[in-house]
Amino acid sequence: MEPNVRILVVDDEERIRKLVRMYLERNGFQVEEAEDGQQALEMAFANEYDLIVLDLMLPGMDGRKVCEEIRKKSDVPVIMLTAAGDESSRIHGFELGADDYVVKPFSPRELVMRVKALLKRTQPKHDAAHQEIAHVLSTHGLTINMDSRKVLVEGEEVSLTPKEYELLCYLVQRPDKVFSREELLRDVWNYQFFGDQRTVDTHVKRLREKLGRYSEKVAEMIVTVWGVGYKFEVRE
Incomplete structure (x- = not known):
């Protein structure tokens, strides 16, 4: 995994933010937090993140609207957190550009696995051989x-x-x-x-x-x- 990967975690529950942050930081990621949709948008537009973990049910501006606004300006990978059984919300989230879903209650280890898998697929290769000959x-x-x-x-x-x-x-x-x-x-x-x-x-x-x-x-x-x-x- 590339060093200095920055991840934004968006959730209105501090307990969940801290838990996700702890597990991501243990795996070498740099993590920042936002507690609502408006703060998330401001941070996403002011900084460059490699991935965003975004809760669906946020106060005020919910995760679907946040994802929709982000997609107007950025293709940053987005993993949404959603309540179990909310299939219609998952489908709508994919329509707005989410790349993956993790269902609450979730295993932090599973979330880290999903984060790593998505980053592996989305980060460009930087080694010299690939720079010399593009595929x-x-x-x-x-x-x-x-x-x-x-x-x-x-x-x-x-x-x-x-x-x-x-x-x-x-x-x-x-x-x-x-x-x-x-x-x-x-x-x-x-x-x-x-x-x-x-x-x-x-x-x-x-x-x-x-x-x-x-x-x-x-x-x-x-x-x-x-x-x-x-x-x-x-x-x-």
Whole structure:
């Protein structure tokens, strides 16, 4: 893990903030705290964080609104904390750009594991070998630099959330192969979201919308296979 990783923990319960902070700091992370949505936004816009742990149920401005506002300016990875069984809130959170969910009551060790896994997937590589030779995927107006994690459509950079980026890379690297929603949840999300297959649909929709702002042709390369799932198909 890269040194000096900064994480913002947002929760209105001081006990939870302190617990999460203790476990994250034990693992070498720098941690700052916010107790409500407004403070979280101010801190997120004033500082550069590598990841935000965000409680869904905050007084005043709730976590969904905070996530929505953050996504207007930043693609920082976001892990949301939510009450058990609140499936509709999880789906809405994914629609607004959350990258992962941890259900309360949660194991602090599980949260640390999720944080590490998300950071591992989202932090660009800095070693000299990768700086000399970039791993690039390119096809018909779409270019993905796997090392800098930059996506270009017709030469214009597209701002994607970490999970949108991972989903795009997964499909592009396996052209014409059809993946079910269950397979995408398993392979892109790395674990099962039981009953949350709409998560995949939500991310595909957002991904198409973002790519489509620069090229409808590129957006249409993400193809829905009705009754099955999705594939990436290059159309001449």
